[in-house]
Amino acid sequence: MKSESRFGTVADKRGEPLLVVEHISKVFHLNDSQHKVLEDICFCAYPSEMICIVGRSGCGKTTLLNILAGFERPTSGYAAMNREIIRTPGPDRCVVFQEDTLFPWLTVEENIAFGLKNVLKKTYRKREVDRYLELVGLQRFRHYLPREISGGMKQRVALARVLIMKPQVLLMDEPFASLDYHTRRDMQELLVALWEELGHTIIFVTHDIDEAITLADNIMVMDTAPGRIREKLAVSLPRPRKPEQSGYLFFRKKLLSLYEHYGELAETGTGSGTFEEDFSHSGTGRKR
Amino acid sequence: MPWIIPSSCILVWIVITNTNIIPAYLLPRPFEIIHTGYLYIFGEVGQAPYAGRYISDTLASLCRVFLGFSLAVLVGFPLGIISGRVSLVHSLFNSFVNGLRAIPGITWLPLALVWFGIGIKTTVFLVALAAFFPIYLNTLSGARQIDLNLLRAGAMMGVGRIRGSFSILIPGCMPNIMTGLRLGLGISWAYLVLGELTGVPGGLGAVIMDARMMGRVDMIIVGMLLIAIVGRISDVLLVAALKGSLKSARRMA
Numbered sequence: 001m002k003s004e005s006r007f008g009t010v011a012d013k014r015g016e017p018l019l020v021v022e023h024i025s026k027v028f029h030l031n032d033s034q035h036k037v038l039e040d041i042c043f044c045a046y047p048s049e050m051i052c053i054v055g056r057s058g059c060g061k062t063t064l065l066n067i068l069a070g071f072e073r074p075t076s077g078y079a080a081m082n083r084e085i086i087r088t089p090g091p092d093r094c095v096v097f098q099e100d101t102l103f104p105w106l107t108v109e110e111n112i113a114f115g116l117k118n119v120l121k122k123t124y125r126k127r128e129v130d131r132y133l134e135l136v137g138l139q140r141f142r143h144y145l146p147r148e149i150s151g152g153m154k155q156r157v158a159l160a161r162v163l164i165m166k167p168q169v170l171l172m173d174e175p176f177a178s179l180d181y182h183t184r185r186d187m188q189e190l191l192v193a194l195w196e197e198l199g200h201t202i203i204f205v206t207h208d209i210d211e212a213i214t215l216a217d218n219i220m221v222m223d224t225a226p227g228r229i230r231e232k233l234a235v236s237l238p239r240p241r242k243p244e245q246s247g248y249l250f251f252r253k254k255l256l257s258l259y260e261h262y263g264e265l266a267e268t269g270t271g272s273g274t275f276e277e278d279f280s281h282s283g284t285g286r287k288r
Numbered sequence: 289m290p291w292i293i294p295s296s297c298i299l300v301w302i303v304i305t306n307t308n309i310i311p312a313y314l315l316p317r318p319f320e321i322i323h324t325g326y327l328y329i330f331g332e333v334g335q336a337p338y339a340g341r342y343i344s345d346t347l348a349s350l351c352r353v354f355l356g357f358s359l360a361v362l363v364g365f366p367l368g369i370i371s372g373r374v375s376l377v378h379s380l381f382n383s384f385v386n387g388l389r390a391i392p393g394i395t396w397l398p399l400a401l402v403w404f405g406i407g408i409k410t411t412v413f414l415v416a417l418a419a420f421f422p423i424y425l426n427t428l429s430g431a432r433q434i435d436l437n438l439l440r441a442g443a444m445m446g447v448g449r450i451r452g453s454f455s456i457l458i459p460g461c462m463p464n465i466m467t468g469l470r471l472g473l474g475i476s477w478a479y480l481v482l483g484e485l486t487g488v489p490g491g492l493g494a495v496i497m498d499a500r501m502m503g504r505v506d507m508i509i510v511g512m513l514l515i516a517i518v519g520r521i522s523d524v525l526l527v528a529a530l531k532g533s534l535k536s537a538r539r540m541a
Binding site: 069070071088089090091093094095097099101103104105106114115117118145161162165 | 435437438440441442443444445446447455459460462535536539540
């Protein structure tokens with residue numbers, strides 16, 4: 001596969017990538033004018049890897065995730081999973097959305113069971129629902145409707161209803177952005193715990209630098225208009241990660257300076273330039 | 289508080305009819321209305337004009353409303369759902385439907401009489417035509433406005449387009465669907481009367497028209513009140529049936 005040449009050295013160490021993104025770009029046409037949202041996005045994700053994509057709002061993070069999920073098609077380039085090009089949504093790549101997208105007419109339990117409708121064995125279905133209710137700590141709320149529970153609980157349900165599908169890749173689109181600080185920390189902890197237990201690959205999109213450092217194995221920094229991956233950074237801190245940990249500040253400073261730099265570029269409209277040559281394709285950034 | 293205005297209206301009515309300001313052949317006394325209504329509903333056939341006809345008239349009217357309304361649902365609901373999601377179907381139908389809607393429903397009556405003659409077919413046609421628009425338009429706007437991510441969530445969990453329509457799309461726009469059905473049923477009763485005014489043998493609207501020719505204002509008013517009551521009950525029953533049978537109707541509206 002084409003990607004193996006580029007990421008050859010890394011691939012040798014970690015086996016074959018699960019998800020390969022090759023030169024994806026996406027152009028939207030709005031009343032005759034073209035709007036380039038994504039340009040030349042390349043990366044790959046290995047089994048059980050947690051990748052965070054950070055960037056300002058409007059940098060095309062959601063579009064990228066939609067392409068990976070199969071909701072949208074790229075204008076050029078492709079994304080492939082298990083050597084198969086992604087064309088349609090499927091239960092192997094599940095999305096946790098930014099806003100509440102639970103089915104409002106179903107209870108917590110029924111929402112979680114939704115993806116198992118095809119499974120005929122009732123006892124299996126019940127056991128699985130019980131298991132995932134317990135994993136996200138919502139047994140007491142199984143008969144509640146989405147409108148009756150808090151934002152944090154809703155996202156727990158959203159997490160459980162996709163985890164029950166046993167996806168290989170979990171795509172998360174700023175899922176905790178609308179939660180308060182403490183709930184967000186709790187959810188991040190829960191996500192890491194579930195990830196360590198279940199071992200799926202996670203592509204996590206966020207604009208929150210701290211969230212990215214707390215969660216990620218690898219961070220990719222995107223800039224805006226058009227969205228490009230400018231920097232890839234491996235976070236080598238041990239988990240669980242806390243802001244007071246030594247080394248945390250190093251990543252924070254580094255990300256912040258990158259973030260601000262690309263933000264300014266986007267604002268002045270000179271989004272292309274020298275940094276592309278400097279940073280692009282710098283592997284997974286194992287410079288440290 | 290809410291009873292002050294209706295009860296004072298009735299009071300004024302009693303005063304006016306008792307002082308003969310308005311003659312009784314224009315506005316009968318409330319007591320006469322009650323008496324006529326009692327005979328109409330509980331009396332025996334032949335006891336007095338119109339006595340005992342209530343059940344058969346209501347059944348005749350219900351049957352027409354049911355047929356016309358069902359026809360409107362059968363066409364309007366699927367068409368609304370499909371045009372809400374398939375833009376080709378939407379562009380094909382929408383301007384046509386809106387053009388048709390510009391024609392006042394009443395003006396279809398002469399044409400319907402020519403096409404279907406006097407009788408049940410004309411009434412059912414008018415009812416179906418009138419009920420179609422609110423059902424179609426509300427279902428359409430519900431299907432258009434549904435959160436795209438709900439459908440996407442279904443797709444990623446392996447729910448196909450057809451099954452997703454039943455398990456996500458329709459429940460998802462249930463509040464709009466219910467509004468459309470209720471408005472449609474409401475307008476069905478209005479057009480039922482229009483259809484029955486043309487001189488069909490039985491039915492609540494037919495009784496009103498018959499009473500006009502006989503100069504029985506009391507019977508006209510009884511008919512009006514009964515149509516209001518039956519219409520209201522049918523609305524309550526419709527809501528109860530939807531809520532009883534569909535989770536989405538029960539939990540979202």
